[in-house]
Amino acid sequence: MHLDRKTLTTMIRKPHSIIVLLFWAVAVSTVSAESPLPPESPIRPGDRIAIVGNTFADQLRIHGYLETMLLQRWPDNPVSIRNLGWGGDMLNARDRPTNFPAEEETLLAHRTDVIVGCFGMGESFAGEEGVQSFQASVDAWIKSLEGKTYNGKSQVRLVLVSPIANEPLGKLTPRHEQRDRELSAYSQAMSEVAIAAQVPFVDLYQTSRYLMDEPIGPNFTTNGIHLNSYGYWALSHYLFRGLVQDDLASPQPPWRISLDATDLTVQANGLAVSDTARTEAGLTFRATELIAPTLPPPTGEDLPPQLHHFRDSLTIANLAPGIYKLAIDDVSVVTASHDDWARGVTIDTSPAHQQAEAFRAAVNDKNLQFTYSWKALNQVHIVGERKKSPSGKALPAEVIEFNQLAQKRDAKLRDGIERQTRNWRVTRIH
Template sequence: MNKGRKTVLNSMIRQIHCVVVSLLCGVAVSTACAESPIRPGDRIAIVGNTFADQLRIHGYLETMLLQQWPDNPVAIRNLGWGGDMLNARDRPTNFPNEEETLTAHRTDVIIACFGMGESFAGEDGVQSFQAAVDAFIKSLEGKQYNGKSQVRLILVSPIANEPLGKLTPRHEQRNSELSAYSQAMSEVAIAAEVPFIDLYQTSRYLIDERVGPNFTTNGIHLNPYGYWAVSHYLFRDLVQDDLASVQPPWRISVDAADLTVQAHGIDVSDTARTEAGLTFRATELIAPTLPPPTDEDVPPQLHHFRDSMTIANLPPGTYELAIDDVSVATANHDEWARGIIIDTSPAHQAAEALRRAVNDKNLQFTYSWKALNQVHIVGERKKSPSGRALPAEVIEFNRLAEKRDANLRDAIQRETRNWRVSRIEL
């Protein structure tokens, strides 16, 4: 097979694989629950292992959920704890009771991420894990943390094990075990009519694509890029019955010859030709996508999560796109005709600022919920000035988290901006 035909075939296989994974993820959720797992205005608590805990410091999933319903945003508290398992969730002395925290947050829905730590028990531990999942589901029956309705539950499987050479000598065996535990969780969820999201299959597919950076630091703990990638799929499964309003990324296509424009995600008006190129005004109808935290090329199946612009029939030369006089992208006429990723615009910078605000809110809550120095709580410094001040400081940090929550609502903006494409001399 020649190189060109092989490249085309591989591209077709990747596209088909992507569709299959998306369908599998959708089936995993919809089989267990007819409604969208997350709804506008939900007050959400995330519990579970290191995967859950680290969601709070990257902020991609929470930012996407906030952008989904700007007029009625969700509110999230992350109670994840590194190393947690369903039957091993130890906490320090005098640590706040989880039910009290869930009640204080008026929790509507719990996203529970388990199975990674349990999977180290191997095939022999699958039945015990199933029993633990079933007991966990039953433990939430009748609980009304929001004071009006039974709390809803969403179960999330562990991710796959990424092969990283000497760091992961047993990755094939580990993936066999992780697959078994994910399947076990799925069976319990379906029987209990609880939504289940299979991140094992999704992450296994992403990890098997060797284009782009690694997803994990050690095979099982996602790095920032891994959280960016996996959060896109997790987000879509969480709002899977609201997919009609889950808009694809911005897609702008301009014909420089006749000034016709096709656009999705923004509304284009006042298109005009200039001596150096063209200009138009664009009103943002949906939020921009968050750029990946890497300078490396991302795999082909992740391209459709990124905003892009195509300009056909530009005269030969190099052209710069500026939005509100901010330089965003520079490429030659052939590159513009093929399409350019747009992810450094003022709107994208605002989305990144929102993500940083999300992370700051989560940090304030962590300070209020997970005191970092136990010696001031139960140790020798309990009666010191700093120890005596700690309860009031905890209350203040919680107040700051609540205030940050309110501020996030105002940080979701849609603007009308001036776009300009101009030929430049290099």
């Protein structure tokens, strides 16, 4: 069912918890209630993951939000990811340059445990009359992976991810309604195949459609179908939860601290708070980071209410009237009024958040080194007239070196983000 703008706006006027529950249910849905879920989470600790598919998959490696979340999920046994996405890929049209290595070679080299397949966008341009053919292609692809043991010990697992919705951007998307019907049909077709094959399925179509209908916040895409950095930040949260849906019992981001300035009672998620004390100008406490912080969104604009749930926050009740500044380890983080603190203030520029952003940059650098080692950037040096040139002759050794760099970066990422105990100080400044 699709919610129009009027209906959604009405819902937003209801208590925020209801909205969160609605969008959480949409985000983590995989196969329907008619089919039992897999006995374990689609992605598991220590998994070696390959992401394949279209532009959506390809661009995941550039932004790094999903991979950073997955790496932080099991710091004691982190996953390892190779992104084999290729802009424009479809199940039956995955063209590669001459002499490009077969995908199976890379899957074997990575000792792949699970493949995350993102298809349906390119195929949807065949219109609704192409849905049946697409279903057959998805089914054939699933069957083609039966018995494949890229990790050398067990059959490779598979997760299917639907295409996103078509975002209405006025003149940029003149066929919006038709394209959205087509994308809905292809997403549903993929879901039906997943149910029949007992393959986990993450429905980003419905999630993205609800979010795109929201009047608050920036656009998610550049042209209706290609996500921008904000779109990848937002949808990566939902994709992450779909991929680890059966393993969400332990604490998850975001950080939540709720503190009463009168009696110093405190509730916290993601951090352990201790040594709470009043000062002449405010209060102080120590917070031990139990989990890594949530990555901040790449925008300064207001976000839709349903995305507030993905941001770290501090709430302080019963502060005396005034303006208060939060500093963490003497680093100024945010300034807000006592009323704002009572409602809850977003915390996403702390030293820990800066550390998390540096980690995401390291993820992106690893992906860049792997891309240099895997994707042909200049075919003429490989099979063309420059093959025997000095640069052409040097290319095989350079490819090996880039692969080694990627492996070294991957090993370094296993160290994760250092979780620390920091001093938080809230001081009245006006």
